[in-house]
Amino acid sequence: MLTALLGGTFDPIHYGHLRPAISLANEVDLKQIRLLPNHIPPHKPQPEANTEQRLAMLALAIEDLPLFALDVSEILPETSIRPSYTVETLQAWRCKNGNQKPLAFIMGQDSLLGLPTWYKWQTLLDYCHLLICRRASYSTQTDSTKLQQWIDTHQTNDVKDLHNSPNGYIYLAHTALEDISATEIRQNINNAQNCKNLLPPKVWQYIHIQGLYGTKK
Ligand SMILES: Nc1ncnc2c1ncn2[C@@H]1O[C@H](COP(=O)(O)OP(=O)(O)OP(=O)(O)O)[C@@H](O)[C@H]1O
Ligand SMILES: O=C(O)c1ccc[n+]([C@@H]2O[C@H](COP(=O)([O-])O)[C@@H](O)[C@H]2O)c1
Numbered sequence: 001m002l003t004a005l006l007g008g009t010f011d012p013i014h015y016g017h018l019r020p021a022i023s024l025a026n027e028v029d030l031k032q033i034r035l036l037p038n039h040i041p042p043h044k045p046q047p048e049a050n051t052e053q054r055l056a057m058l059a060l061a062i063e064d065l066p067l068f069a070l071d072v073s074e075i076l077p078e079t080s081i082r083p084s085y086t087v088e089t090l091q092a093w094r095c096k097n098g099n100q101k102p103l104a105f106i107m108g109q110d111s112l113l114g115l116p117t118w119y120k121w122q123t124l125l126d127y128c129h130l131l132i133c134r135r136a137s138y139s140t141q142t143d144s145t146k147l148q149q150w151i152d153t154h155q156t157n158d159v160k161d162l163h164n165s166p167n168g169y170i171y172l173a174h175t176a177l178e179d180i181s182a183t184e185i186r187q188n189i190n191n192a193q194n195c196k197n198l199l200p201p202k203v204w205q206y207i208h209i210q211g212l213y214g215t216k217k
Contacts, residue, residue, distance in 0.1 A: 001031055001101075001102075002028075002029075002030060002031075002102040002103070002162055002163050003032070003034065003093075003097075003101065003103050003104070004030045004032070004033045004034065004104045004105075004106055004131065005033075005034050005036045005071060005089075005093075005103070005105050005106065005128075006021055006033050006034070006036060006105075006106040006107075007037075007038060007074075007084075007086060007089070007105065007106075007107070008035070008036070008037065008038070009037070009038055009041045009044055009047050009054075009182070010035070010037050010054050010057065010058055010182070011047035011048055011049050011054060011182050011186070012049060012054070012057045012182060012185060012186075012199060012203055012207060012212070012213075013035070013054075013057050013058050013061045013199065013200075014180050014181075014182060014185055014198050014199040014203075015178055015180055015198055015200070016108075016135075016178040016179075016180030016198075017035075018061065018065070018068075018200070019176070019178050020133040020134070020135075020173075020176070020178055021033050021067075021068075021106065021133070022065075022067060023173075023175045023176055024106065024131060024133055024173050024175050025067055027159070027173055027174060027175065028131065028159045028162055028171065028173065029159065029163070030067075030104075031067075032067060032068070033067055033068050033069070033106065034068075034069050034070070034071035035058055035062065035068055035069070035070055035071060036074060036089070037051070037054050037055060037058060037070075037072070037074065038074045038083075038084035039051055039074050039075050039084050040081075040082065040083045040084055041083065041084065042083040042084060042085055042086075042118070042119065043114070043117060043118075048186060048212065048213055049210075049212050049213075051075055053206075053210055053212065055070070055072070055075070056206060057203045057206055057207075058070055060200065060202040060203050060206055061199075061200045061202070061203050063202065073089060073092065073093070074089055083119075085118075085119040085120075086105065086118065086119075086124065087118075087119055087120045087121075087123055087124055087127070088119075090103070090105065090124065090127035090128050091127060093127070094127055099166060100166055101166060102129070102162065102163055102164075102165065102166050102167070103127065103129070103166065103167060104128055104129040104130070104162060105124070105128045105129070105130055105131070106132075106133065107130065107131075107132060107133070108132070108133050108134075108135040109132055109133065109134055109135040109138040109139075109140065110135050112130070112132050112142075112147075112151075113138060113139070113147075115147060116144055116146065116147050122150065125154055125167055125168050125170070126167060126168075127167055128167050129161075129162050129165075129167060129170070129171060130169075130170045130171070131162070131171050131173060132170065132171065132172045132173060133173055133175045134172075134173065134174070134175050134176075134177055135177070136179035137179070140172070151170055154168060154169055155169070155170045155171070155172065156171055157171075159171070180198050180199075185198055185199060185213070186213045186214075189207065189212075189213040189214055189215055190213055190214035
């Protein structure tokens with residue numbers, strides 16, 4: 001079975017994570033998607049919600065969605081003083097699960113465009129496939145020749161490749177656009193604007209109970 005990880009800061013989780021992931025699962029036949037919250041984001045300021053709160057929001061968001069599971073491997077104590085570098089998480093997964101099982105890492109188009117700044121980015125495909133969801137306002141083209149060549153070399157349009165090989169392919173999915181970001185949600189809440197339609201109701205409630213993102217002002 002193809003294991004799929006969706007890594008993120010999830011500050012907070014929203015429908016822009018969940019809906020494209022569900023549509024991707026249908027498109028490429030994923031039986032499960034493991035949401036992988038980072039502990040220390042490599043390229044972002046520390047999240048506003050603490051790790052426990054981000055985990056609680058994830059758990060609430062997927063309570064009624066059996067497609068999803070929570071993967072806490074980046075939260076474990078021994079990794080907690082270092083940024084959550086994806087390549088190290090994938091290496092750890094391979095150590096535990098061997099080199100034969102297919103593994104995919106899901107990301108949005110914005111993450112794909114930023115890949116050349118990631119730690120050891122060109123080795124990612126030694127451990128997994130990359131499944132890319134479309135993202136509103138982000139081009140499908142990159143200015144980086146190096147990245148474009150890397151994509152061209154590894155891209156497949158054949159879903160079977162993802163299931164039949166353990167790693168090595170990039171798949172650009174045709175998922176619908178969901179113009180939502182966690183930044184926009186945090187800003188809207190801070191400005192007392194209603195954005196409850198952008199995230200699951202239980203997460204919205206939790207944000208208010210916990211006084212997150214300025215709801216206590
Ligand atoms: N609306 C969206 N459509 C497609 N992919 C998304 C969307 N929102 C987030 N993603 C992807 O989900 C992963 C985790 O994203 P993250 O948790 O950082 O959310 P974010 O909304 O991008 O956060 P922020 O606005 O704080 O940067 C990333 O790979 C990102 O590209
Ligand atoms: O490994 C890296 O250098 C790296 C750099 C930036 C982001 N990531 C991972 O990419 C995922 C999405 O990150 P973000 O910052 O958009 O929430 C999440 O799992 C991050 O840990 C990983």
